[in-house]
Amino acid sequence: MAFLHPEALWLALTLPAIVFFYLLRPRRRERPVPSILLWQQVAQELEANRPWQRLRPQFILWLQLLAAGLCALAAAGPTLRLAGPARNTIVLLDASASMQATDVAPSRFARALREVEAMAAGLRGGRLTVIAFDRQPRVVVNEARDAAGVRRALAGLKPSSAAGDVAPALSLAGALARRLTHPRLVLVSDGGLDFPANLPAGLEVITVGRSAANVSLAGLSLRSLGGNQVAQVSVVNHGDAAAKGRVNLYVNGRAAGSKAWQLPAHGATHLLWPDLPPGATVAAELEADDPAADYLAVDNRAWAVPQSGRRARALLVTTGNVYLERALSLLPGLEVYRATPEEYARLAAASYPYELTVWDGYADKNLPPGAVWIINPPPGLRLEGLEVGPAFRPHALVGADGSPVLRYVDLAEVHLEKAHRLTLAGGWTVDLAADGRPLLARRAEKGRRLAVLACDPQHSDLPLRPAFPVLVQNLATWLVPPALEVPQGRVGEELLVSPLPLAEKIIIEAPDGSVTELVPPFPPAPFRPAVPGLYHLVQRWANPERPGDTVEVRQAFAVNAYDVREAVLAPRMPGGSGEEGPVAGGPHGRRPPGRPVPLSSVLGLATLAVVLWEWKVVSRGR
Amino acid sequence: MPETAGLLSPEILARLEGYRLIHHKPVGGATGGLWRARQKGGSSEFVDYREYAPGDEPRRVDWMAYARLRRLYVREYLDERRDCVLFLLDASASMGFGTPLTKEVYAAQVIGGLVACALAGQDQPVLAVTSGAGTAILRPGGRRAGLARSLRFLEATSWGGRADLDGALEAALRTAPSIRSLYLCSDLYEREALTRLLRLAAAREVETTVLHVLAPEEWVPGGEGDWALTDSETGERLELTLTPFALAAYARRLQEFVAALEEECRRWGARRVALNSGEGAQVTLFRTLPRAGVTRPQ
Numbered sequence: 001m002a003f004l005h006p007e008a009l010w011l012a013l014t015l016p017a018i019v020f021f022y023l024l025r026p027r028r029r030e031r032p033v034p035s036i037l038l039w040q041q042v043a044q045e046l047e048a049n050r051p052w053q054r055l056r057p058q059f060i061l062w063l064q065l066l067a068a069g070l071c072a073l074a075a076a077g078p079t080l081r082l083a084g085p086a087r088n089t090i091v092l093l094d095a096s097a098s099m100q101a102t103d104v105a106p107s108r109f110a111r112a113l114r115e116v117e118a119m120a121a122g123l124r125g126g127r128l129t130v131i132a133f134d135r136q137p138r139v140v141v142n143e144a145r146d147a148a149g150v151r152r153a154l155a156g157l158k159p160s161s162a163a164g165d166v167a168p169a170l171s172l173a174g175a176l177a178r179r180l181t182h183p184r185l186v187l188v189s190d191g192g193l194d195f196p197a198n199l200p201a202g203l204e205v206i207t208v209g210r211s212a213a214n215v216s217l218a219g220l221s222l223r224s225l226g227g228n229q230v231a232q233v234s235v236v237n238h239g240d241a242a243a244k245g246r247v248n249l250y251v252n253g254r255a256a257g258s259k260a261w262q263l264p265a266h267g268a269t270h271l272l273w274p275d276l277p278p279g280a281t282v283a284a285e286l287e288a289d290d291p292a293a294d295y296l297a298v299d300n301r302a303w304a305v306p307q308s309g310r311r312a313r314a315l316l317v318t319t320g321n322v323y324l325e326r327a328l329s330l331l332p333g334l335e336v337y338r339a340t341p342e343e344y345a346r347l348a349a350a351s352y353p354y355e356l357t358v359w360d361g362y363a364d365k366n367l368p369p370g371a372v373w374i375i376n377p378p379p380g381l382r383l384e385g386l387e388v389g390p391a392f393r394p395h396a397l398v399g400a401d402g403s404p405v406l407r408y409v410d411l412a413e414v415h416l417e418k419a420h421r422l423t424l425a426g427g428w429t430v431d432l433a434a435d436g437r438p439l440l441a442r443r444a445e446k447g448r449r450l451a452v453l454a455c456d457p458q459h460s461d462l463p464l465r466p467a468f469p470v471l472v473q474n475l476a477t478w479l480v481p482p483a484l485e486v487p488q489g490r491v492g493e494e495l496l497v498s499p500l501p502l503a504e505k506i507i508i509e510a511p512d513g514s515v516t517e518l519v520p521p522f523p524p525a526p527f528r529p530a531v532p533g534l535y536h537l538v539q540r541w542a543n544p545e546r547p548g549d550t551v552e553v554r555q556a557f558a559v560n561a562y563d564v565r566e567a568v569l570a571p572r573m574p575g576g577s578g579e580e581g582p583v584a585g586g587p588h589g590r591r592p593p594g595r596p597v598p599l600s601s602v603l604g605l606a607t608l609a610v611v612l613w614e615w616k617v618v619s620r621g622r
Numbered sequence: 623m624p625e626t627a628g629l630l631s632p633e634i635l636a637r638l639e640g641y642r643l644i645h646h647k648p649v650g651g652a653t654g655g656l657w658r659a660r661q662k663g664g665s666s667e668f669v670d671y672r673e674y675a676p677g678d679e680p681r682r683v684d685w686m687a688y689a690r691l692r693r694l695y696v697r698e699y700l701d702e703r704r705d706c707v708l709f710l711l712d713a714s715a716s717m718g719f720g721t722p723l724t725k726e727v728y729a730a731q732v733i734g735g736l737v738a739c740a741l742a743g744q745d746q747p748v749l750a751v752t753s754g755a756g757t758a759i760l761r762p763g764g765r766r767a768g769l770a771r772s773l774r775f776l777e778a779t780s781w782g783g784r785a786d787l788d789g790a791l792e793a794a795l796r797t798a799p800s801i802r803s804l805y806l807c808s809d810l811y812e813r814e815a816l817t818r819l820l821r822l823a824a825a826r827e828v829e830t831t832v833l834h835v836l837a838p839e840e841w842v843p844g845g846e847g848d849w850a851l852t853d854s855e856t857g858e859r860l861e862l863t864l865t866p867f868a869l870a871a872y873a874r875r876l877q878e879f880v881a882a883l884e885e886e887c888r889r890w891g892a893r894r895v896a897l898n899s900g901e902g903a904q905v906t907l908f909r910t911l912p913r914a915g916v917t918r919p920q
Binding site: 027028029030031032033034035036037038039040041042043045046 | 715716717718719725809811837840845847848849850851852853854855856858860861862863867868871872875876879
């Protein structure tokens with residue numbers, strides 16, 4: 001037998017305390033008697049004149065000692081290991097969002113921690129490693145030898161709001177297991193995981209959780225309609241019983257009404273709020289009438305922000321290219337300006353507010369700030385690892401697989417009259433080539449994006465093909481990407497931030513007030529939001545028009561916690577029954593040998609029974 | 623003295639006229655009296671058996687007993703003589719306990735009844751009461767007036783303090799040297815005084831009957847718990863936890879105490895009768911004492 005909380009054994013001091021009170025002389029009532037002649041002899045027989053009376057074996061005393069002993073024992077958290085030798089154990093502890101469910105008190109995660117602590121209490125010479133995982137695994141206990149150390153390491157550990165991914169955790173556990181001899185691998189989880197096909201042999205699974213009852217806000221989306229916004233809220237009942245409740249909507253933080261919902265088991269519905277003010281940020285909150293119908297709270301709130309209306313400024317430097325000008329002006333995210341090479345020289349000498357510069361048959365020895373697209377560069381140009389050579393006649397065009405700028409671009413019917421030979425140094429990516437020579441290449445370095453097209457579209461049938469506007473769209477999007485691909489994300493998923501061309505500092509303000517600085521340095525690291533809510537992406541740079549002033553661009557984006565794998569609470573394991581407790585797992589799964597069985601609950605009930613028994617004895621007057 | 627008005631009802635007194643004291647020793651007082659005296663001989667009142675000895679009259683042999691037991695026994699009889707009887711009442715503080723009747727009330731009623739028996743049998747009663755206030759002695763005199771005086775004397779008894787049993791006997795013997803019988807009514811917690819009294823009575827050839835009175839709570843005490851016991855006479859204090867174990871120990875000690883008293887009385891030729899004040903004086907006078915051979919119906 002081992003103890004989870006051996007420090008609680010000090011409660012056993014109550015036992016001598018009880019004996020002490022029995023030894024203490026009691027307060028006596030006065031009683032006159034005819035004579036104490038006989039009583040004196042009785043007192044001598046009982047040795048009652050001693051400071052401490054003789055401890056008499058009273059039944060009530062034994063009951064009290066038994067109750068106190070059981071209570072102290074229960075507080076110490078004893079566990080009983082049924083069988084099995086001491087082994088090194090690696091525990092995969094599910095810390096995903098569904099572990100916040102409260103269908104088992106106080107929560108699935110707390111129950112899982114208790115299971116891990118019970119395993120730690122039964123180490124008996126073995127070592128315990130705990131890997132907590134949601135989307136990413138992390139070692140929280142590394143080869144601990146004692147239960148107290150494990151308990152300290154697990155203290156304060158909380159489940160995240162992200163979905164769980166067991167594969168990286170299994171991979172990490174496999175790497176750790178290779179250093180150990182016959183390690184025991186235990187997964188403590190509620191399921192909801194995408195298990196790889198080749199589960200480790202002998203993987204033991206301890207399932208926590210009982211109920212599937214959960215109602216989620218599966219989505220909150222905004223779209224424009226007639227100058228206003230329409231919010232659509234999706235409510236899904238993942239439980240096995242019907243449920244009902246309300247959804248409250250907040251616009252810019254203010255209540256904008258609520259709507260009732262009533263769903264059968266596994267039903268879904270959509271609620272619409274029309275005529276919302278344009279550009280407003282919207283939040284929705286779900287309430288279930290019966291708390292027992294919704295055990296997971298993390299997916300009961302959702303946020304949405306409208307698409308940003310900001311447009312980047314582009315400068316087309318050309319002597320005249322109607323096709324290109326027309327294609328650029330059709331892009332909704334661009335505000336296109338045109339300048340001749342002479343005008344450009346003046347503009348470049350002054351403050352330069354353009355985030356994209358398109359050189360059409362023109363080139364300067366100095367690159368302007370922001371992104372640059374060079375079309376039909378003049379021969380002899382040497383710039384940023386690019387050298388332009390003489391012209392040649394390209395034949396078959398070959399696009400690079402997976403190139404983002406050639407997405408949906410059909411080049412089969414495109415014919416080029418001529419193109420310039422490009423010599424590219426390292427750092428350039430070739431997207432399109434002909435006869436083994438690059439025709440379209442791009443380069444991204446230190447926040448600056450550069451693309452070069454080695455031909456003049458006007459000397460080809462490309463502008464007449466549907467591929468041309470698509471190619472322009474793709475290139476413009478790559479050159480001046482929106483700060484965020486979409487204005488919303490999910491907890492735990494990476495968000496890639498594309499800096500504005502002039503951005504010098506980028507931070508993200510989280511809903512809890514914390515600030516994460518992404519830039520500098522470039523390129524910005526992926527951002528992984530930890531909590532759901534409304535975030536703000538803030539980009540700053542020095543104002544070129546007003547020295548000493550700073551330009552700040554703020555963009556809100558929403559991060560929601562809903563993930564259908566986490567929202568479906570029904571415990572499910574590979575090959576498992578879905579019921580709480582240890583189950584087999586893996587090709588060679590078996591019941592965990594020697595799993596420690598916590599005895600505190602049994603001892604607590606026994607204490608209660610003894611106390612009731614004592615009360616009955618006392619009430620009967622012994 | 624507590625309320626004793628009407629110590630004995632007229633009905634009880636009338637009934638007691640049919641009872642007599644039984645003396646087991648020959649009286650040395652006035653001879654040829656009307657009432658019984660203790661002298662074995664030709665009287666028709668049977669007293670006891672003893673084994674046959676050579677020289678005994680064959681007509682006194684109980685042949686029926688011989689037929690049953692195959693041994694010879696001789697019947698003994700009492701002569702009827704007048705006797706001077708001392709009734710000594712312990713009026714100490716320890717007698718003031720007991721429910722539903724305190725020992726003092728009970729003892730006064732028993733002594734009053736015995737006085738009535740004595741007067742009915744033409745005996746000459748002498749009453750002595752000893753307490754912390756001293757010893758009071760009464761020679762009530764004639765039969766009817768004597769009984770009334772005796773009852774008033776008992777009712778007016780001053781209770782409390784510690785008794786002086788042997789001193790009271792000495793005083794009574796000085797007042798009435800012809801005393802040949804003594805009836806002591808006491809709870810007998812004064813062991814040494816009892817010994818002195820018995821020794822003195824034996825020396826003066828006084829036939830002694832000790833009526834040992836205890837209350838029901840003394841015979842079988844109850845009340846488990848933590849107590850501080852206070853002696854009613856000495857004021858001495860004793861802390862004790864009464865448990866079943868302690869009560870069992872008390873029962874053993876009481877048994878030993880009674881056995882020691884019995885042995886003491888036997889040693890000095892006295893007889894001891896244990897009385898429980900809880901049974902009431904009427905039961906004692908008409909059932910317990912006759913069964914114990916203290917009185918008999920005429």
